[in-house]
Amino acid sequence: MVFDTFTDALSFFLWSVFIISLVFGAVANKTNFCTMGAVSDMVNMGDTGRFRAWLLAIAIAIVGVALLEYFSLIDADNSFPPYRASTLIYGENLIGGLLFGIGMTLASGCGNKTLVRFGGGNLKSVFVFAVIAVVAYYMTNPFPDSDQTLYSVLFIDWVHPLSVVLDGKQDIGALIGGDNIAMARLLAGLVIGFGLLVYAFLSEDLRGNRDNILAGIVVGAVIVGGWYVSSNVMVNTEDGPYRLSDYYQEWDMLAESDDGKPAQGRTLNPQSFTFINPIGQTYGYLMEKLDNSLLTFGLMSVFGVILGSFLWALVSRSFRIEWFVGAKDFITHFIGALLMGFGGVLALGCTIGQGITGFSTLAVGSILAFVAIVFGAALTMKIQYYKLVYENEATFLKALLTALVDLKLLPSALRQLDAV
Numbered sequence: 001m002v003f004d005t006f007t008d009a010l011s012f013f014l015w016s017v018f019i020i021s022l023v024f025g026a027v028a029n030k031t032n033f034c035t036m037g038a039v040s041d042m043v044n045m046g047d048t049g050r051f052r053a054w055l056l057a058i059a060i061a062i063v064g065v066a067l068l069e070y071f072s073l074i075d076a077d078n079s080f081p082p083y084r085a086s087t088l089i090y091g092e093n094l095i096g097g098l099l100f101g102i103g104m105t106l107a108s109g110c111g112n113k114t115l116v117r118f119g120g121g122n123l124k125s126v127f128v129f130a131v132i133a134v135v136a137y138y139m140t141n142p143f144p145d146s147d148q149t150l151y152s153v154l155f156i157d158w159v160h161p162l163s164v165v166l167d168g169k170q171d172i173g174a175l176i177g178g179d180n181i182a183m184a185r186l187l188a189g190l191v192i193g194f195g196l197l198v199y200a201f202l203s204e205d206l207r208g209n210r211d212n213i214l215a216g217i218v219v220g221a222v223i224v225g226g227w228y229v230s231s232n233v234m235v236n237t238e239d240g241p242y243r244l245s246d247y248y249q250e251w252d253m254l255a256e257s258d259d260g261k262p263a264q265g266r267t268l269n270p271q272s273f274t275f276i277n278p279i280g281q282t283y284g285y286l287m288e289k290l291d292n293s294l295l296t297f298g299l300m301s302v303f304g305v306i307l308g309s310f311l312w313a314l315v316s317r318s319f320r321i322e323w324f325v326g327a328k329d330f331i332t333h334f335i336g337a338l339l340m341g342f343g344g345v346l347a348l349g350c351t352i353g354q355g356i357t358g359f360s361t362l363a364v365g366s367i368l369a370f371v372a373i374v375f376g377a378a379l380t381m382k383i384q385y386y387k388l389v390y391e392n393e394a395t396f397l398k399a400l401l402t403a404l405v406d407l408k409l410l411p412s413a414l415r416q417l418d419a420v
Contacts, residue, residue: 021304026312031215035351049205053212059196060220061360066189074231080269083363084169091162096347097369101376103339110351111275119309128337135341136280172362226272244268267296274353276344
């Protein structure tokens, strides 16, 4: 995919992402693909169908990335965000993932589900979207007339030391690869990917539901498609084809003027879908009065998923306006949105960004974030369930201890409430 001008290449890049995102949004709405719902079904009902659909998507993404990377068709080492960075920020991955898992449970869905519900007419999700947008934006951008961000004020002093610098990249292939990292990455990707694929299909919960199978296949393919497009759109120059990110770095030498130059170069790096930081980008985009230089993969994916979901809602006649049922519902969603904004940026991604896109690179930090997100969601759901069933009898501490017993993290002797 080589174009004669940077403008043509960038336009193709952005519109390709938008079209892929339309498919993502429509299929996610049609199949009710929801990572929060997947954890809820598994924890509360013992139904693993949607969770295995999530694993199916991860498996397809891992295998796709492993094969494409081996044949030099994608460059996951230089991605945005840097999933395989040599600094393993395990503290941020775990704490951010935990916050995000709690937040998505309180807010009735992850970042992707928020966009899907936004497109389906759910005004609660519009509110959640707005809160996430402001928090995520100021986590990475300074307050007006200041050089401080939410991250620098609230997190950097205590969470930054919770990291370790490695000799090389942090992905499993690089850690075990020795002198042949490329082959190690391929073998690790194929073994882990096909292992997850087999595990996903072992359950009738997945095999017996076509929507779950469709969701897993399409979402996994969408992630691979994002990686492929962002790695292969190039600009033709006298010195040969340049990737968009490389062309940006050499802009003064290659371009005749600054016309059409994006605001940032790192957003042109190889990447795939993630939603919390891009939701934050929408706030900056609106504040800058729709400045086209701010259009990115992330922004186009946000717009595409919302529109894709909206179109499916119209076709299926499922478009419904929904608002908060009361003050408690409003406050719960507000807190959840705050936690998703903080946690999604801190962990470098959401259930899609780290849970599938980052996981597809086999980065250790992404796997840690995935585990923390699932744990945070499962624990919160258990606590909510016991609080609901036992009402006034179930204090938060009793519900917490009982939830931890249910999750096999505490001995049964510490159970405070009867299992239900």
